Amino acid sequence: GQQLNQSPQSMFIQEGEDVSMNCTSSSIFNTWLWYKQDPGEGPVLLIALYKAGELTSNGRLTAQFGITRKDSFLNISASIPSDVGIYFCAGPNSGYALNFGKGTSLLVTP
């Protein structure tokens, strides 16, 4: 399937800081999904993007579908301790399944 490369691998920030992470693909996607995994839990969908150039917000989170359709970005503004977790990007690899990136691990200190 298509390779998804997420960066950075991990981030260690202070509460109140803004966060940016991105995901790039070796091929074009028609959909980009961003999931968050809390420690000890399964991933939960945060934002879904369906159109190149689309910018979508969910509270303090904003995600963008890159114009080239080979990348996507997730920003978190004014981070808080409960933002801790692993953030995954994902895209469909066939009609049925998703390819996931390896994740960006976020740690937030009070």
Add this chain to the structure above:
Amino acid sequence: NAGVTQTPKFRVLKTGQSMTLLCAQDMNHEYMYWYRQDPGMGLRLIHYSVGEGTTAKGEVPDGYNVSRLKKQNFLLGLESAAPSQTSVYFCASRDPQRGRLDEQFFGPGTRLTVL
């Protein structure tokens, strides 16, 4: 609505033992998936099913078998466990007919250790 549930939550096996992980969903979803998650590797697809009675291989199917005898259940079997199968296993389901087309709903995971 319980969503996606997984049984058991934790398990320790010895090399060569067998076990079955159970996934159940009450959302009437057609598609179901089994992933494994290892540190630094993200989520890798083991097997998936697009309907009752059908299964297909994912990215890392070796050493696992699956069955989907009922729409709401998806079983993952390890016939002869190996230490390389130590991992956290996640089940997911999806309804391709409505809502956000690609969204998968995940269970809470099963942490398996093979000694």
